[in-house]
Amino acid sequence: xxxxxxxxxxxAGIFDQYSILDVKYHNAINTNIKxxxxxxxxxxxxxxxxxxxxxxxxxxxxxxEYNNLFEANLFTYNAINVAEKDExxxxxxxxxxxxxxxxxxxxxxxxxxxxxxxxxxxxxxxxDGNKL
Numbered sequence: 257x258x259x260x261x262x263x264x265x266x267x268a269g270i271f272d273q274y275s276i277l278d279v280k281y282h283n284a285i286n287t288n289i290k291x292x293x294x295x296x297x298x299x300x301x302x303x304x305x306x307x308x309x310x311x312x313x314x315x316x317x318x319x320x321e322y323n324n325l326f327e328a329n330l331f332t333y334n335a336i337n338v339a340e341k342d343e344x345x346x347x348x349x350x351x352x353x354x355x356x357x358x359x360x361x362x363x364x365x366x367x368x369x370x371x372x373x374x375x376x377x378x379x380x381x382x383x384d385g386n387k388l
Contacts (some may be wrong), residue, residue, distance in 0.1 A: 266377045267307065268368035271316065272360075273324045274300045279333050312371070321367040328360040 277297045285288045305313050316322050334357045337346045361378065368376045 266368065267304070267353045268364050268373055269378065270300060270304055271367055272325060272329070272364050274304070275322065275329045276327055276333075277316050279329045282330075283333065284297065316367070316371055319367075319370070320372070321363070321370050325360070325363040325367055328356075328363040332356050 264370060274297065277293055277300065279291060280294045281297060284293055301313065335353055339353060342348050361376070364378070365376050368374055
């Protein structure tokens with residue numbers, strides 16, 4: 257049975273949010289921003305631990321699946337920084353950015369399947385508005 261958190265987000269989505277904050281924490285330079293991100297990480301950690309327990313939380317954080325999700329979000333973070341400066345798309349195409357995002361979705365899917373035995377709730381749409 258899926259465990260949902262408010263707003264209606266599956267556990268893999270919560271770990272995705274956690275890994276995004278983890279990436280931001282490791283890239284933040286300003287102490288105040290790092291503290292703010294750390295507070296948000298701790299909040300999510302508490303939510304997750306209440307839902308699945310401390311041992312499972314720790315097991316996931318040291319897993320290759322979480323590491324792959326962290327790396328995918330780090331790659332996405334770096335790609336967005338490149339894309340923001342690349343106004344003419346000469347360094348990073350929309351196609352490349354989409355492929356980077358697909359890797360993130362795939363990493364989230366792998367984490368969800370290994371630890372929760374379920375599909376992610378995220379719905380991807382193509383440019384035609386149909387589900388991919």
